[in-house]
Amino acid sequence: MRLNTLTVQNCRNIAAATFVPHAGLTVIAGENGQGKTNLLECVYLLTGGKSFRGAKDQQLVRHGEEMAHITGHCHTGGRESAIELTIAGAAAQKRGRFAKVNGVDYGRATAIAGIFTAVVFEPGHLSLIKAGPEGRRRFLDAALCQLYPGYIGILRRFTRALTQKNALLRHYHATHDADALLDAFDTTLAATGSEITRRRAQYLAQAGPAAERYYEELSSGAESLAIRFSPSAAEGALAEKLAAVRPTDVRAGFSTAGPQREDFDVVLAGQSARQFASQGQQRSAVLSLKLAEAAVAGQVTGEAPVLLLDDVLSELDETRQAYLLKHMNTGQSFVTTCDASAFSRTAGKVVQIKNGQIIE
Ligand SMILES: Nc1ncnc2c1ncn2[C@@H]1O[C@H](COP(=O)(O)OP(=O)(O)OP(=O)(O)O)[C@@H](O)[C@H]1O
Ligand SMILES: [Mg+2]
Structure with a gap:
């Protein structure tokens, strides 16, 4: 399972953004409140229109806009597929989340569940x-x-x-x-x-x-x-x-x-x-469970889901961060961080996000 490109329009604080993730690890770096979690949320929405933060349509559509559009070109099931998601907020005539895959209208976005799969870790976990x-x-x-x-x-x-x-x-x-x-x-x-x-x-x-x-x-x-x-x-x-x-x-x-x-x-x-576990140990334990969830899904379905790790680096010591940034080898993953020095420490790619704009 791989996301090859992502295009976002008017979702959360992201007015317009396109980026090409790494086949392995992409680090999304930026200061607090710049749009890192929003970007992960956009990737996750491609799995079937659900927000991992339980957001309503109105919260997902950028303030002052009617609709949000997210397009992902993915490699899934041995072929390339284009997933297009539209989220219509309160101002729109027909509210809700709708999806097309390779131009075919699936109606409600939940209908595309299973085409693009992802496992997410967020601090609430x-x-x-x-x-x-x-x-x-x-x-x-x-x-x-x-x-x-x-x-x-x-x-x-x-x-x-x-x-x-x-x-x-x-x-x-x-x-x-x-x-x-x-x-x-x-x-x-x-x-x-x-x-x-x-x-x-x-x-x-x-x-x-x-x-x-x-x-x-x-x-x-x-x-x-x-x-x-x-x-x-x-x-x-x-x-x-x-x-x-x-x-x-x-x-x-x-x-x-x-x-x-x-x-x-x-x-x-x-x-x-x-x-008895410390904060960092608890974080490591949950992370291990999430990585295991992705690994088992990979074994059962034959294709490892994309991993989305939000705020996982804080509280992890150098060794653990290094493992995640350099040595983790579980297919495609996205990790957010406030720490700009992640730049020099990753084997993957770093994209910066500032005020909803991506700087590759
Ligand atoms: N519908 C929306 N329209 C416009 N802006 C929004 C919308 N929803 C959320 N935002 C803004 O997006 C900003 C970035 O949110 P996000 O959660 O992605 O930050 P972050 O980079 O993950 O920060 P942190 O490091 O604190 O976790 C927030 O300041 C929020 O006010
Ligand atoms: Mg965040």
Whole structure:
């Protein structure tokens, strides 16, 4: 997967810009507030019209303009494709995000998902380590949804049954024949839930060792990372487990076991990263997970997604920065930095951005 050229018109603070990225690493350098993240956001929009910052149309269109246009010429699926994206803001007649690929109108931009793929790291992702298990489950589920089209359906059936079961547990004593109804929900939950656990375990069996390897390289072997998945039940044992916790569920008023409570531990030098890791170590750990996400996607689909790393260099020491700028070898990547000295330290290309204008 490679972006060969990018043209942006009236997106965020970028009035008009064209640039040719490096086939390996492109460093986007500039001072605060000049448009570095905006430029990464434009690249990410080519994956299907979504902003990784969750921006609305109106926020993406440059102030005072009606529409934003982003065009990317990409190498994907063994051929060259031109992706054209139009974002129509509040002033436009037909609002929303629309896409064309090689001149063919796809309608809504979400329809082009899968043609150009990217993995993004932004500082908010540090919550993968710092915050509770929900974000880690979301990380797993998002990756699985992208890689296996059937996964989203299983996840939806599971979530629907869980919501209904929890509603029933809240009114257990007032419900006629509640146990028979719970049995029916448990049948669905056991079938879909064990599939979710199986897929998550399988994903981590690939991504975990990859993340561990990246961490070792990033830290030049000084520290080791370990990813440990805790499945909600052993394979084939979820139905039994759900039956066993029924009295606990009834007392608690909600479902107390299953993949909705699963988590994986990120362990650094034998200790929980969430509690003990420094800022830089947490950043390195999340980065390793993101690099692993891209590597697994590359293995499964045969084409490594483009990596977009926003603000990843701050808090990393010299060795780690050097690894990222010189030795990282995972296909095409884009890294933003405020540090102009990145110029002399990269094997790739540096583009400068100032007030929304690119200086190559
Ligand atoms: N729709 C818009 N129209 C015009 N300008 C915008 C729009 N949306 C955002 N901006 C401006 O774009 C500027 C650059 O934002 P961006 O987040 O890309 O900065 P940055 O270079 O990544 O800075 P930092 O180093 O602080 O992360 C901001 O000052 C913001 O006000
Ligand atoms: Mg930024």
